[in-house]
Amino acid sequence: MPVTIRDVAAASGVSIGTVSRALNDYPDVSTVTRERVRAAAAELGYVPNQSAQFLSSKRLTSIALIISGFLEDKVFNDFDIMLTRGAFQFATEHDVPISLHVTNSREQAERSLDQLCFEHNVSGAIVFGLRTDDPYCESLSRSTTPCVTVDVPVPGERVGSVVLDDCAAASEMTDYLVSCGHRRIAVVHGSRTAVVSVERMEGIVRSLRSHGIELRDEDVIYTNFTHEEAFEKVGAYLDAHPEPRVTAFLCMSDLLALGTIQAIQRRGLSVPEDFSVTGYDGISLAGFVSPAITTVDQNVQTKGYEAARLLCDMISGRREACRVVLPHSLRKGGSVRKISR
Amino acid sequence: MPVTIRDVAAASGVSIGTVSRALNDYPDVSTVTRERVRAAAAELGYVPNQSAQFLSSKRLTSIALIISGFLEDKVFNDFDIMLTRGAFQFATEHDVPISLHVTNSREQAERSLDQLCFEHNVSGAIVFGLRTDDPYCESLSRSTTPCVTVDVPVPGERVGSVVLDDCAAASEMTDYLVSCGHRRIAVVHGSRTAVVSVERMEGIVRSLRSHGIELRDEDVIYTNFTHEEAFEKVGAYLDAHPEPRVTAFLCMSDLLALGTIQAIQRRGLSVPEDFSVTGYDGISLAGFVSPAITTVDQNVQTKGYEAARLLCDMISGRREACRVVLPHSLRKGGSVRKISR
DNA sequence: TTGAAAGCGCTAACAA
DNA sequence: TTGTTAGCGCTTTCAA
Numbered sequence: 001m002p003v004t005i006r007d008v009a010a011a012s013g014v015s016i017g018t019v020s021r022a023l024n025d026y027p028d029v030s031t032v033t034r035e036r037v038r039a040a041a042a043e044l045g046y047v048p049n050q051s052a053q054f055l056s057s058k059r060l061t062s063i064a065l066i067i068s069g070f071l072e073d074k075v076f077n078d079f080d081i082m083l084t085r086g087a088f089q090f091a092t093e094h095d096v097p098i099s100l101h102v103t104n105s106r107e108q109a110e111r112s113l114d115q116l117c118f119e120h121n122v123s124g125a126i127v128f129g130l131r132t133d134d135p136y137c138e139s140l141s142r143s144t145t146p147c148v149t150v151d152v153p154v155p156g157e158r159v160g161s162v163v164l165d166d167c168a169a170a171s172e173m174t175d176y177l178v179s180c181g182h183r184r185i186a187v188v189h190g191s192r193t194a195v196v197s198v199e200r201m202e203g204i205v206r207s208l209r210s211h212g213i214e215l216r217d218e219d220v221i222y223t224n225f226t227h228e229e230a231f232e233k234v235g236a237y238l239d240a241h242p243e244p245r246v247t248a249f250l251c252m253s254d255l256l257a258l259g260t261i262q263a264i265q266r267r268g269l270s271v272p273e274d275f276s277v278t279g280y281d282g283i284s285l286a287g288f289v290s291p292a293i294t295t296v297d298q299n300v301q302t303k304g305y306e307a308a309r310l311l312c313d314m315i316s317g318r319r320e321a322c323r324v325v326l327p328h329s330l331r332k333g334g335s336v337r338k339i340s341r
Numbered sequence: 342m343p344v345t346i347r348d349v350a351a352a353s354g355v356s357i358g359t360v361s362r363a364l365n366d367y368p369d370v371s372t373v374t375r376e377r378v379r380a381a382a383a384e385l386g387y388v389p390n391q392s393a394q395f396l397s398s399k400r401l402t403s404i405a406l407i408i409s410g411f412l413e414d415k416v417f418n419d420f421d422i423m424l425t426r427g428a429f430q431f432a433t434e435h436d437v438p439i440s441l442h443v444t445n446s447r448e449q450a451e452r453s454l455d456q457l458c459f460e461h462n463v464s465g466a467i468v469f470g471l472r473t474d475d476p477y478c479e480s481l482s483r484s485t486t487p488c489v490t491v492d493v494p495v496p497g498e499r500v501g502s503v504v505l506d507d508c509a510a511a512s513e514m515t516d517y518l519v520s521c522g523h524r525r526i527a528v529v530h531g532s533r534t535a536v537v538s539v540e541r542m543e544g545i546v547r548s549l550r551s552h553g554i555e556l557r558d559e560d561v562i563y564t565n566f567t568h569e570e571a572f573e574k575v576g577a578y579l580d581a582h583p584e585p586r587v588t589a590f591l592c593m594s595d596l597l598a599l600g601t602i603q604a605i606q607r608r609g610l611s612v613p614e615d616f617s618v619t620g621y622d623g624i625s626l627a628g629f630v631s632p633a634i635t636t637v638d639q640n641v642q643t644k645g646y647e648a649a650r651l652l653c654d655m656i657s658g659r660r661e662a663c664r665v666v667l668p669h670s671l672r673k674g675g676s677v678r679k680i681s682r
Numbered sequence: 683t684t685g686a687a688a689g690c691g692c693t694a695a696c697a698a
Numbered sequence: 699t700t701g702t703t704a705g706c707g708c709t710t711t712c713a714a
Contacts, residue, residue, distance in 0.1 A: 397689075
């Protein structure tokens, strides 16, 4: 039989109201009583029932992490787990109850964020896994519950976002390649339509231009962000140009970089001796393969952490909904080498 | 303002009791009323508040997934995410509310499973991330709340477990290597004390013996399950034996196999031409590197799925607490080759 | 077939 | 400083 507040009250000889006040550190309880109640609670192993707390309290702030498409098959889900870790870490450190909810587009269509939050008694949510063209975005922007989207900025009075400056990051990576002496660079592109790809491309082109380098159309290799496609398309590119046109492949994700490296190695060439290769994302895989992939670390765990922080700040009114741009970092591996010009 | 059952009652002109019965498919509601209530609920966008349901209902069963050490730094967390996916998948498919809780040893010491379950109104839990020598195991075995442990069997009236037959799996892997013509095999060992390692070693030795092969002490390379250690120790082993003693390395995890492959490649040798290498676990990484690692797929997602199933069965009384042994599978990559004897 | 009402365990406003 | 009590939103008797 579970121990309720009533048991603690009986054991310490006070009323349930006093127990509640004592345990919640209200000021108007005598030290003696507080101690007695605490002792009794500890003795009995009392833990308050969260549902009851949620139900009766107006001020309790618990948050939710909503991951869209979590259950769909994905080849790689470093992102989901790192983001979850970051958010849970913040919540744990700050004693904020947090819950994880997985959704899909069907569910999102029939249940608004407001509804979901009411259903689970949460006062705000972090929304992850949205795609830019997701119909849920529009629904979110009308939400009255505070929320924070990750990666995809969504307009709305109560909607904050945590994003990366993809353009700047891609630009930096390009600068780095150029500083290593690379002037003929191929780009392994993620997707013609995805916003991240467009942003990254913008950054690449901007950097190249600033160095007086032009990117030729035939040196842009389009994929759909899959490892296999990179392997095949880069392979075809290499076969089409036995006399190497470029010295480096700048890839829009680590998985693409991996496919690229494998295509190169399959042809008896090596990285970074024959070609330098860079990635983007900073998934753990990038550090495990050899050579380790030089990449833009998105710091996904930090993203989760900061998303939780922003949300909690919004809920408590300490901060307005806003767009937070997180720092990225260049992680150097062995996949790039300096070349003499 | 959130929509409550009272709003639905008012809108459909019945009492809240009737709304509850109509929406929960009780038989004693007239079809007309039921439809009217449903329509009103849909119209208003009503969703029941879970906390209130939990609090008032005796029969509602929700489950929890408790991950121990989730927030601790781990190089690789494929397991956490796959297990979570499996459990959430089962719960979603069977309409069982599920929640994720992360704990650590400190928290486990001060809060028993019973307490945690009462706190969150759950009727049972899947416990993942336990180590064999974890003091929490003992606490679990006295638990009155039904629970299912993953990987680590724990005795107890109300404790079920979902495990792999590590001995058999390792045995199969060894059989496979032998069937490919390998008779001189080195073992890259995980940890002298971990139960999984002991089990796997048992399987390996048993298989070898059945083929009349003896494993020499100097061909067992001990590590602590880290990638770096495998890289170094296998490297040292290779350096110590320029005239190869063995044709294959049987590793106790995929990460060890990766380190082993890199040590081999670093010396200008190649896999599988010079040495065959096998892993264990079936993490996604194993499929991405080249050559893809031949490994024992633990089917972690299935583990999560089956753990949830067992737990729900135990809660509803359909099944007793028991130990479920899940099937593993050999996943063949390019890291092993057949050799002529 | 329905409505009224008693809780589930807790917080918070109000009295004392 | 404390006890009493009215809910929070829901389910589930018990009557009608």
